[in-house]
Amino acid sequence: MEEFKGKVAFITGAASGIGLGIAKACGKAGMKVVIADLRRKAIDEALPYFNERGWPVHGIQLDVTDREAYERAADEAEAVFGKIHLLVNNAGVEVPRNPLWQSSYNDVDFIVNVNIKGVINGIKTIVPRMLKHGEPSHVVSTSSQSGLSVIPGFTLYCMTKAAVFGMMETLASDLKGTNVGASVFAPGPVKGNLGATSKEVRPESLKNSDADTQAAPPPAPAARAAAPMFDFDRLTMPAEEAGERVLRGVRRNDLYIFTHSEFKNGARAKAEAILRAFPDQPENEDFKKAFSFLTYNPIYDTQTTPGPLD
Numbered sequence: 001m002e003e004f005k006g007k008v009a010f011i012t013g014a015a016s017g018i019g020l021g022i023a024k025a026c027g028k029a030g031m032k033v034v035i036a037d038l039r040r041k042a043i044d045e046a047l048p049y050f051n052e053r054g055w056p057v058h059g060i061q062l063d064v065t066d067r068e069a070y071e072r073a074a075d076e077a078e079a080v081f082g083k084i085h086l087l088v089n090n091a092g093v094e095v096p097r098n099p100l101w102q103s104s105y106n107d108v109d110f111i112v113n114v115n116i117k118g119v120i121n122g123i124k125t126i127v128p129r130m131l132k133h134g135e136p137s138h139v140v141s142t143s144s145q146s147g148l149s150v151i152p153g154f155t156l157y158c159m160t161k162a163a164v165f166g167m168m169e170t171l172a173s174d175l176k177g178t179n180v181g182a183s184v185f186a187p188g189p190v191k192g193n194l195g196a197t198s199k200e201v202r203p204e205s206l207k208n209s210d211a212d213t214q215a216a217p218p219p220a221p222a223a224r225a226a227a228p229m230f231d232f233d234r235l236t237m238p239a240e241e242a243g244e245r246v247l248r249g250v251r252r253n254d255l256y257i258f259t260h261s262e263f264k265n266g267a268r269a270k271a272e273a274i275l276r277a278f279p280d281q282p283e284n285e286d287f288k289k290a291f292s293f294l295t296y297n298p299i300y301d302t303q304t305t306p307g308p309l310d
């Protein structure tokens, strides 16, 4: 998808942080923007920015875990703006830091419902509509660098974000040859409000009980507290800049969209650890041919170097 002007973007979790940054980048690029978010008040606070600039915008209150509501939201977006060309599955939540064996089942259900099933719901609702209208379109799902190189104590968050990598790599493979592209967006630290909004949107039925809270260990000292005094705010990327990176990745049809080159080391360490772990034995050429569909996916070859920023 190379042309944005007049096209329709449907962005979840778009009333705050990164989603709002992506929405602003889309508005600036001349797109009609649907701000889909669970928090109605936050949607209403986000809309004036677009209206003041004369950028077409429409807010829809949507819980991405509600499949029927998602279909209705897509119908509403099409009724207001027409065909959807860009889907950004960005809504996400976090849960308290705990090793997996001490995480509550409520934490598991809450984060899996939003961070994995919510993304699946977006793809299942909107990709068929894109394939049907046939115009150049794209799907981006927000993962995290922690879906690549994990953070100790954050199993649940990291594993949901790793799932998004697998989902989008496979989706990109399955959409090859169609007019719909797919990217996984894995930001590093970007200005957002995940801690606060995750508490706000957590359904009553999945709140941690007193027993869950007591079972949890005292929070481990955050890496931040142990680090020397840095101006973290200054080092955190503005959401608008992250939004521009996303659009650049969509235009390039990148499989991976990243925000910070500083994470390269971690990615390299993981890739090299995986390569070192393979048994040192001769490769069977017949096996490689017979199982080529398992052993090699050419989708990875499609990723080129984005080069310097414009």
Ligand SMILES: NC(=O)c1ccc[n+]([C@@H]2O[C@H](COP(=O)([O-])OP(=O)(O)OC[C@H]3O[C@@H](n4cnc5c(N)ncnc54)[C@H](O)[C@@H]3O)[C@@H](O)[C@H]2O)c1
Binding pocket: 012, 013, 014, 015, 016, 017, 018, 019, 036, 037, 038, 039, 042, 062, 063, 064, 065, 090, 091, 092, 093, 114, 118, 142, 143, 144, 145, 186, 187, 188, 189, 190, 191, 192, 193, 194, 195, 197, 198, 201
């Ligand atoms: N900010 C970062 O540094 C960072 C880094 C890596 C990944 N991420 C990911 O980026 C995404 C956005 O994070 P952010 O920091 O901008 O957070 P944010 O809290 O500012 O925005 C998240 C938005 O998602 C909405 N939301 C939550 N659950 C929802 C649901 N069920 N249905 C619809 N909307 C829902 C919230 O209301 C909120 O407006 C998340 O997926 C997060 O995991 C953030």
